[in-house]
Amino acid sequence: MYGCSAPFALLMGIGMWSLPPSPRWLILKAVQGKASLQEYKEKAIIALSKLRGRTPCDEASEKQIEDTLTSVKSAYMEQESEGNVG
Incomplete structure (x- = not known):
């Protein structure tokens, strides 16, 4: 049974x-400060x-990345503020 599915998993x-x-x-890596924001934004x-x-570099992809950047930044900042004790 496992032998039959192994070729598909390999493919x-x-x-x-x-x-x-x-x-x-x-x-996310750029927002966390592990890489350059502009460089990773272009890669994204x-x-x-x-x-x-x-x-x-079409308009739709750029707009989608900008929206994603905004949501990831807000989620990351919210997570950071929740993690602080004090």
């Missing part, structure tokens, strides 16, 4: 290597464009 594992990083993950736009099958 999925190999296929995952071609996927770009998650745009939201890239934005390119990754989103690739995932959506659009041309790089």
Whole structure:
């Protein structure tokens, strides 16, 4: 039973290597201060464009990344303020 599903799992594992990083993950790393915001914002736009099958740096991808950046910043700041004791 497991032997029948192993080839499919192997194909999925190999296929995952071609996927770009998650745009939201890239934005989160930048918001956390682990990377340059502008650099990772550009990488997120390119990754989103690739995932959506659009041309790089189109208006829709940029707007979506800006919206994501705003929501991630607010969620991260809210989480940071909840974690402070005092």
